[in-house]
Amino acid sequence: DVVMTQSPLSLPVTLGQPASISCRSSQSLLHSDGNTYLSWFQQRPGQSPRRLIYKVSNRDSRVPDRFSGSGSGSDFTLKISRVEAEDVAVYYCMQGTHWPSLTFGGGTKVEIK
Amino acid sequence: QVQLVESGGDLVKPGGSLRLSCAASGFRFSDHFMTWIRQPPGKGLEWISYISSSGDIIYHADSVKDRFTISRDNDKKSLYLQMNSLRVEDTAVYYCANVAGSSIDYWGQGTLVTVSS
Numbered sequence: 001d002v003v004m005t006q007s008p009l010s011l012p013v014t015l016g017q018p019a020s021i022s023c024r025s026s027q028s029l030l031h032s033d034g035n036t037y038l039s040w041f042q043q044r045p046g047q048s049p050r051r052l053i054y055k056v057s058n059r060d061s062r063v064p065d066r067f068s069g070s071g072s073g074s075d076f077t078l079k080i081s082r083v084e085a086e087d088v089a090v091y092y093c094m095q096g097t098h099w100p101s102l103t104f105g106g107g108t109k110v111e112i113k
Numbered sequence: 114q115v116q117l118v119e120s121g122g123d124l125v126k127p128g129g130s131l132r133l134s135c136a137a138s139g140f141r142f143s144d145h146f147m148t149w150i151r152q153p154p155g156k157g158l159e160w161i162s163y164i165s166s167s168g169d170i171i172y173h174a175d176s177v178k179d180r181f182t183i184s185r186d187n188d189k190k191s192l193y194l195q196m197n198s199l200r201v202e203d204t205a206v207y208y209c210a211n212v213a214g215s216s217i218d219y220w221g222q223g224t225l226v227t228v229s230s
Contacts, residue, residue: 035215037215041158048220049158049217050220051217054214054216055214055216092157092158094217096214096216099172101172102148102163102212103160104157104159104160106157107157107158
């Protein structure tokens with residue numbers, strides 16, 4: 001089974017400063033169809049998760065452009081260019097390449113310093 | 114707009130059973146794979162089951178295999194999770210979600226299952 005490892009576990013950030021979260025997979029997430037099925041989700045306190053990014057770098061509609069995803073193979077990054085108060089949340093990466101399992105990373109908690 | 118509304122969560126004793134339901138609206142339910150994902154209190158997300166659009170392909174995670182069964186009724190636009198032989202470690206919020214492009218588009222609000230004596 002694919003293991004997804006996120007770091008750091010906790011990320012204290014000053015408002016207006018950038019933040020970066022790493023996600024590594026135990027196997028390459030490049031699918032035989034040429035796509036890489038790596039998604040990022042945000043879960044605010046007391047809410048359900050919502051998707052921010054799919055296929056590594058495609059931002060969902062209504063997601064602010066301060067969020068961006070990058071990476072390839074087994075190494076991926078979610079960046080927030082300037083953290084705002086509403087970005088306080090736990091962020092999860094998820095792989096969808098290696099079915100039948102959908103595997104999540106352990107989560108990274110972003111908080112304000 | 115897309116809505117997924119779970120129901121059926123409850124307090125149940127170890128060894129007991131429960132059936133969760135998820136009512137879908139705002140999209141063509143019969144076109145989508147659907148999935149259940151759970152989250153123990155204060156912990157991360159765990160995928161547990163998914164079902165193809167027609168219901169002919171089903172997978173369960175090893176942690177729930179042989180105890181949980183996913184099913185769907187496309188006429189009723191509903192997804193179900195039959196949970197048997199429940200254990201304390203099955204305590205979690207259970208989310209219904211739709212699968213699109215090997216990712217998850219939308220999540221429900223979740224329903225809490227508590228397994229305790």
